[in-house]
Amino acid sequence: MKKKKLYIDFQQAVDFANNYKHPIPADILLKLYAYYKIANKNYSNPGSKTPLINAFKANALIQAQDISTEQAMKKYIKLVKTELKGP
Secondary structure (H helix, E strand, C coil): CHHHHHHHHHHHHHHHHHCCCCCCCHHHHHHHHHHHHHHCCCCCCCCCCCHHHHHHHHHHHHHCCCCCHHHHHHHHHHHHHHHCCCC
């Protein structure tokens, strides 16, 4: 039951972040990106056409590489709540 609530809370946080109307600072975006990728077990390389953006995204993933899927979801939710004042 707890896992189901985590998945629901995570999806609500993702939806909130995706529909956020204000600019999100780059450092927060990179953390959200890394946590999202880990939470969804998507370990593919960043797909931006800009090498510098790919480097920043890859670095964010490297910094978060030692966390589990559940930890990534929890960190994503917490970041949305604290930085974006989300659900």
